[in-house]
Amino acid sequence: MANRASRRGAGADSGGSAAAARAALFCAVIARIPRGRVASYGQIAALAGLPRHARHVGAALRDLDDDDAVPWHRVVSSSGRVSPRDDPAAGAIQRALLEAEGVRFDARGRIDLRRFAWRAGP
DNA sequence: GCGATGACTTCGG
DNA sequence: CCCGAAGCCATCG
Numbered sequence A: 001m002a003n004r005a006s007r008r009g010a011g012a013d014s015g016g017s018a019a020a021a022r023a024a025l026f027c028a029v030i031a032r033i034p035r036g037r038v039a040s041y042g043q044i045a046a047l048a049g050l051p052r053h054a055r056h057v058g059a060a061l062r063d064l065d066d067d068d069a070v071p072w073h074r075v076v077s078s079s080g081r082v083s084p085r086d087d088p089a090a091g092a093i094q095r096a097l098l099e100a101e102g103v104r105f106d107a108r109g110r111i112d113l114r115r116f117a118w119r120a121g122p
Numbered sequence B: 001g002c003g004a005t006g007a008c009t010t011c012g013g
Numbered sequence C: 001c002c003c004g005a006a007g008c009c010a011t012c013g
Helices: A017-031 A041-047 A054-063 A088-100
Strands: none
Touching: A017 A041, A017 A054, A041 A054
């Protein structure tokens, strides 16, 4: 996998192999999100078998690389809001990507989770 | 080992 | 509905 993720002082997996494993796990779950739908960080963590690790889902996405084919843009906060991060431009990109998939934002920039929230299929 | 940090979540005002 | 505070958990300095 083209993983150049090594943002933090930690090399790709120096001591962070556990984190890398979780990241891969989260990515696997995120990859299951259908196009045109969104899921919350906590939801991803729970589906990955790690409830209460919502923050680490975000951390994993934060470490992602541009080459990674992960639909990170389908991950939003539990409020259906795009989480603010260092670069506000990324938020605009995320919104654009979601809108391109058919996800609609309201005037306040919020997503109608009643319509777009992903539910794990039966 | 401790204090600080963070793409979060939930509760109370 | 918006804002602030507390909780949770692994990683970092």
